[in-house]
Amino acid sequence: MNERLENAPGMLTILGLALFFYSQYEPTVSWPSFDAVVRDFSAVTGIVMAVVLSDRITKHDISFINSSAHRKAGMLRLQVLLPAANILLPYMSFIVLLYVLCRVGGTSGSPWYLGIVSGMFWVIVACPAIAAYISLLLRSRRYYANLSTLAVSLSILVSSYLSNSVSFLPRFGIFWTDNFASSRPWAIGPQGSELSIPSVATISSISLLCAFLTWLAFYFEVRGSSAPARALLSIGFVLTLGSGILVNTVTGNSSVLEPRPSTVRPACVEDDYARIRFCGWPEDGDVIAKMKRSWSDYVNELDEIGIPLDSRTISVQGVLDKPDIEISGISFRSTSSVFTRSTTALLNNDIQKCGDSLNPSAKVALRRIVEGIADVMSTEFGDRKGWHLMNSKKINFNNFKEKSDLRIAIRAIEDCNPNLV
Structure with missing residues (x-):
């Protein structure tokens, strides 16, 4: 015993x-x-x-x-x-x-x-x-x-x-x-x-x-x-x-x-006017489902501040065969992460169009502007999980207090000129 x-x-x-x-x-x-x-x-x-x-x-x-x-x-x-x-x-x-x-x-x-x-x-x-x-x-x-x-x-x-x-x-x-x-x-x-x-x-x-x-x-x-x-x-x-x-x-x-083979049943969300669709792996369906309330507002905000909406589909890497934009294949457990990475992917796509006209320091400056815009968008539309990590970045959020400031930042990215901010 x-x-x-x-x-x-x-x-x-x-x-x-x-x-x-x-x-x-x-x-x-x-x-x-x-x-x-x-x-x-x-x-x-x-x-x-x-x-x-x-x-x-x-x-x-x-x-x-x-x-x-x-x-x-x-x-x-x-x-x-x-x-x-x-x-x-x-x-x-x-x-x-x-x-x-x-x-x-x-x-x-x-x-x-x-x-x-x-x-x-x-x-x-x-x-x-x-x-x-x-x-x-x-x-x-x-x-x-x-x-x-x-x-x-x-x-x-x-x-x-x-x-x-x-x-x-x-x-x-x-x-x-x-x-x-x-x-x-x-x-x-x-x-x-x-x-x-x-x-x-x-x-x-x-x-x-x-x-x-x-x-x-x-x-x-x-x-x-x-x-x-x-x-x-x-x-x-x-x-x-x-x-x-x-x-x-x-x-x-x-x-x-x-x-990993592309899935035939991706978890997707689309805005009311079918302008931009976001798709992730099925196991992240619970997070994507939470975005249905704010995704349309998010896309409307993108349009209002001047981000081009010519990319119809954003996909996590490997989910879809031929998406317009792919984001890194890292699982996200918060809606803030999705909004951050989606905004970053859309704006980085514009930076790539600048080509060789940008010197390395200007490219770094533009990417920091992108990070600031993405974090502002995720704060407004996401669940703010991991916000302490975003705040740790040395980005001057005071530059993006108003929508007009965001429009100027978007124009700087489109013109490949970080000095506009």
Whole structure:
């Protein structure tokens, strides 16, 4: 009974984490929010799983486990299966519950299933293998085994998170982070990209090989065969490290991506007079739906201050085959972001028409004017989420207090002359 009670803290920790992440996001509103919860919840749950299993495995000396053959099955159950089940039960239940709530709520688009599977792979396969591997190396040194397991699992996680922004960090491939929040350093790439199945299969096979060899070594160790166990651990380490270096050297992080096919059901919004239409990926449909109230007013304002409305379609990169203007493939979670980027795209299109007549400093000055106009428009028509980030830009908003000031700024862009502002 005491052995079973010792597993309660692990389950309570996961339940507490589930409540915490639910309170920090809106996981049932959109699939990007759902994927963000699954990503972060899986990351932390995997580390908890690794530390708990390491603590349970190293609680008893290996010689004690080997001393009584008829108790081996019971010891393994108490050491590995029961603690893992107490963590997996609330973990899986929470994800399934959120998924059902999203489906029942009619959330547009679909989740990033590979992200969900990779999170589960991290929790169910990778982290238990890390715990078993380190516990076998350090054996009965319980305190050092727990600290080492925590350090290794954290380092692998951080490396996977930051491998896109830090070139020398390898992506271990056991925890693919989402591409719905690609403005963050841990995203796999633009929203219009996806992981190639061959790359995922190759790297996942390496991880599965390491896990298999580790648990096979654990089996031999429990049976009292230390020599085969050590040999398997050494082989697993060499094969995994060598294969990981080879994959990262030959392919690199960028080659695991391929273009995402254009969608036949984009989420779009159009003004009352069908002058400008904006389209995004289906998973951002909740944000685009909020824009229906203000998109017509926004287009009318563009027309009033003198921005040409000759671009009929604005699309997030990859959504449509041939839009008039494409904006960067970064998922947006606020209407302010859409208005900022749409205005910026329209005005940058005018700057490009200036061609070689602009010197570099004049081009920079015009782009700063564009940023100021875009932020003013997003403030007027958007939900103002992330306004503190906009305010951090060193742009003189006092220049754009009146519509006449905005018209002058637009004229400066059209005339390729920033000195008019």
